[in-house]
Amino acid sequence: MSIAIEPKKTDGAQRHIQVTIPVAMVNEAKQAAARKLASRVAIPGFRPGKAPAAMVMKRYADSIKAEALDHLVQDAYREVLDREQIKAASQPHIHDLKFEEGQPVSFELHVEVRPEVKLARTQGFKVTRTERTVSDEELREQLEQLREQRATWAPVEDRPLEGDLVTVMLATADEDGTIPDGKEYKIVLGAGQAIPGIEEVIMELAPGNTLERPVKWPDDFPDESQRSKSKMVRVTLRDVKRKSLPDLDDAFAREVGDFDSLDALRTAVRTDLTDAATREADAEVRQKLLDEIIGANPFEVPPSWVGQLVDGYANAYQIPEGERERFATQFRPTAERQVRRDLIVETLAESENLKASEADIDDKITELAEKRGQNPGQVYAALQKGGRLTELERGLTEDKVFKWLFDRNTIE
Numbered sequence: 001m002s003i004a005i006e007p008k009k010t011d012g013a014q015r016h017i018q019v020t021i022p023v024a025m026v027n028e029a030k031q032a033a034a035r036k037l038a039s040r041v042a043i044p045g046f047r048p049g050k051a052p053a054a055m056v057m058k059r060y061a062d063s064i065k066a067e068a069l070d071h072l073v074q075d076a077y078r079e080v081l082d083r084e085q086i087k088a089a090s091q092p093h094i095h096d097l098k099f100e101e102g103q104p105v106s107f108e109l110h111v112e113v114r115p116e117v118k119l120a121r122t123q124g125f126k127v128t129r130t131e132r133t134v135s136d137e138e139l140r141e142q143l144e145q146l147r148e149q150r151a152t153w154a155p156v157e158d159r160p161l162e163g164d165l166v167t168v169m170l171a172t173a174d175e176d177g178t179i180p181d182g183k184e185y186k187i188v189l190g191a192g193q194a195i196p197g198i199e200e201v202i203m204e205l206a207p208g209n210t211l212e213r214p215v216k217w218p219d220d221f222p223d224e225s226q227r228s229k230s231k232m233v234r235v236t237l238r239d240v241k242r243k244s245l246p247d248l249d250d251a252f253a254r255e256v257g258d259f260d261s262l263d264a265l266r267t268a269v270r271t272d273l274t275d276a277a278t279r280e281a282d283a284e285v286r287q288k289l290l291d292e293i294i295g296a297n298p299f300e301v302p303p304s305w306v307g308q309l310v311d312g313y314a315n316a317y318q319i320p321e322g323e324r325e326r327f328a329t330q331f332r333p334t335a336e337r338q339v340r341r342d343l344i345v346e347t348l349a350e351s352e353n354l355k356a357s358e359a360d361i362d363d364k365i366t367e368l369a370e371k372r373g374q375n376p377g378q379v380y381a382a383l384q385k386g387g388r389l390t391e392l393e394r395g396l397t398e399d400k401v402f403k404w405l406f407d408r409n410t411i412e
Helices: 023-038 053-059 061-083 136-149 196-203 250-256 262-296 303-316 321-351 358-372 376-385 389-408
Strands: 004-011 014-021 093-098 105-112 152-156 165-172 183-188 210-216 230-244
Touching: 004 061, 014 061, 023 053, 023 061, 053 061, 061 105, 136 262, 165 196, 196 210, 196 230, 250 262, 262 321, 262 389, 303 321, 321 389, 358 376, 358 389, 376 389
Parallel strands: none
Antiparallel strands: 004 014, 014 105, 093 105, 152 230, 165 183, 165 230, 210 230
């Protein structure tokens, strides 16, 4: 007496397996469920656990059937994994379940298989590293961003200009033409926070004034039902604030940080930009090399892993529910490449003994402590509290894997 297992179809990383559980095993599971239930239920006229099995089976048939089925499916799943030597990548799905009295239990099991990554070729590739120097324009833009961060806003009584911060009461007419009470909005003019027609109305007003006028909604407005429509709007301009940027001088440099002069600040900013460009070039060359390895060593990846990564990024980017399907379609190729990348790094770390050791982690923590002016114990505790030790270990492992790859491939 054993479970019948019949592989039906392989679809990428997904396996479809027909499972049939014989009647004898089904009856045994139902009897076990009945005994378990009888020990904890009270039936009038009988002491707990002493009611006849037939009575328990009749009175609690649905509960017994559900519990027996749960155990049968779980046991069958473990049997499938063991006999078919499957390493499951996610929770399985049950399809076409049949559970009728006096008949075997049967269902089709859909299970995603953890991919077996075989890297037949990891050497002999040639990739180009793009070196990029920081331009004077990039330096200027970064310094301007620093000035923007320390800008001050002062009230003015003039009509607003592009770049001004305005506070307005804004109301749009309903379908019947009624204009309701307005809502307050703070808008930086010219920053795309309001449609152009409304910004035009605002810029015609002096503080304290109100204007009603029809405004046409843009042809490319996100809500398609509102595109090209004209609506009456009422705008009351409450106040106008104009931005003032600090002078780019030695005093500004001292305000930004521990810099004696503007030249020292410029040097530090250029160094930061150069370091960022280097990291970007490093990431690019790593991805180029991995793309070569992926092309030479194709393998399937579990769709659920890709889906989880897509969902994670959608949540991180706060993608609205109505736009998630489009986001998933556009982002799925990137997510799939990321899953492949992670599997290759993991496989090489395992096969070539490149996982970060405790000594590697200790050395990195000591390095971080020296940069921060703290003792290693403080840094370790902070990383542990923030749940970042695993991230640190993963980063060190990746560095070792890519060093191993760079030594065996050509980087021009």
